[in-house]
Amino acid sequence: MQLSRTQIIEKLKEILxxxxxxxxxxxxxxxxxxSLRGDFGFSSVNMLYLVIAIEESFGIEFDDVSMSDFETLxxxxxxIAGKLG
Amino acid sequence: xxxxPGECRSGxxxxxxxGSIWHYGIFVSxxxxxxxxxxxxxxxxxxxxxVRVCASDIDVFSCGNIVEVASFSAKENRARFSAPQIxxxxxxxxxxxxxxxxxxxxxxxxxxxxxxxHRSEQEEEAxxxxxxxPILDVYWMPIAENTRVTFASRxxxxxxxxxxxxxxxxxxxxxxxxxxIALQHSLGLEPDKMRFHCRRSGKWVxxxxxxxxxxxxxxxxxxxxxxPCGVDAESLTTFDKKFSAALQDxxxxxxxxxxEPEDMSTIELWSRKESAYKYLGKGRFFLPGRLDTTxxxxxxxxxxxxxxxVSVCGESRAAIRFFSADARSVRLLxxxxxxxxx
Numbered sequence: 337m338q339l340s341r342t343q344i345i346e347k348l349k350e351i352l353x354x355x356x357x358x359x360x361x362x363x364x365x366x367x368x369x370x371s372l373r374g375d376f377g378f379s380s381v382n383m384l385y386l387v388i389a390i391e392e393s394f395g396i397e398f399d400d401v402s403m404s405d406f407e408t409l410x411x412x413x414x415x416i417a418g419k420l421g
Numbered sequence: 422x423x424x425x426p427g428e429c430r431s432g433x434x435x436x437x438x439x440g441s442i443w444h445y446g447i448f449v450s451x452x453x454x455x456x457x458x459x460x461x462x463x464x465x466x467x468x469x470x471x472v473r474v475c476a477s478d479i480d481v482f483s484c485g486n487i488v489e490v491a492s493f494s495a496k497e498n499r500a501r502f503s504a505p506q507i508x509x510x511x512x513x514x515x516x517x518x519x520x521x522x523x524x525x526x527x528x529x530x531x532x533x534x535x536x537x538x539h540r541s542e543q544e545e546e547a548x549x550x551x552x553x554x555p556i557l558d559v560y561w562m563p564i565a566e567n568t569r570v571t572f573a574s575r576x577x578x579x580x581x582x583x584x585x586x587x588x589x590x591x592x593x594x595x596x597x598x599x600x601x602i603a604l605q606h607s608l609g610l611e612p613d614k615m616r617f618h619c620r621r622s623g624k625w626v627x628x629x630x631x632x633x634x635x636x637x638x639x640x641x642x643x644x645x646x647x648x649p650c651g652v653d654a655e656s657l658t659t660f661d662k663k664f665s666a667a668l669q670d671x672x673x674x675x676x677x678x679x680x681e682p683e684d685m686s687t688i689e690l691w692s693r694k695e696s697a698y699k700y701l702g703k704g705r706f707f708l709p710g711r712l713d714t715t716x717x718x719x720x721x722x723x724x725x726x727x728x729x730x731v732s733v734c735g736e737s738r739a740a741i742r743f744f745s746a747d748a749r750s751v752r753l754l755x756x757x758x759x760x761x762x763x
Binding site: 346349350353354383384385387388389391392397398 | 523742752
């Protein structure tokens, strides 16, 4: 799957909304600097669901990474871009 | 496999609920429960590299929560190791790392000890929930943006070519171009490989997805879903000039919308009825007076940049996403571009 960074961000926003509809208003206008825990309030539980949603949507598998590696939306985009690249 | 609170015996598979997820371990004694990572299950708190298979007493394992014990079916009992073997397998792995929240967690560990199988029902359940989640995505595009003239469905191409009005043909071409974008973007489908056909009711369908189309003079609107859906769009700028005066006549309004709220605007009532009619997908004739929408899964929103009122039938508002599209790109609609009416 070849995706530009902009396409990855858009797809990620869609996933954020699908993973938790309460993210709707925030996700649509979120910047790469948005904090997953601070802005979206992701706990370890919905983080698990989010990671699975990303795996299913982008066709990738997360390696041995810590959730604390992903502070912001941009960190997740970097990781996905690296896996797709 | 059944789980119930009960007395634990050596070699039992046990679990405790921590928030929304379960933490698993192998019970050996009150002072020895072998588990992959100490609770609370590490996600943010502990880097995965530091998570190890370890032993703790039952109080540390349970965090004060009720401990449940697994009981197995006859088939599972035949497949599992004996209690002494389970304890030996668990003890042999103390100190082992390689924890992964999804791919190698505490549930994988206990299943490996008991059955020799690498499996997590929590992971499977989360994947199932994601794959089966309701999808209802609504797309809009200016008709003028469309450059496509032919589509995957030859039958549809013929029907469009037979349109006497060029404006209507252009709107239908835009609808179908938008539908193909939506099917690809939301559902990962390849329209070129799909077969569409028209039912006797006039509703176009395909096997792989549910969809509904609408258009105004300027805009095409398409909804795609994995469940039945209906969509209708009306222009806020032209609807009143065309219909409102006639439909707002008190007697006629009561006949057309006998059960709907009296304070709802005519355009909203009308678009909700049309989307509900498409959702039901029955009959060639739209008889709004016989269609009670009050108990139907309906949502209405205004797409501000297009001055469109769009009603969507099929899912709760939480499952509905709006997208703006053109021939080159698709974009999730911002909350400042959308105004929900309910």
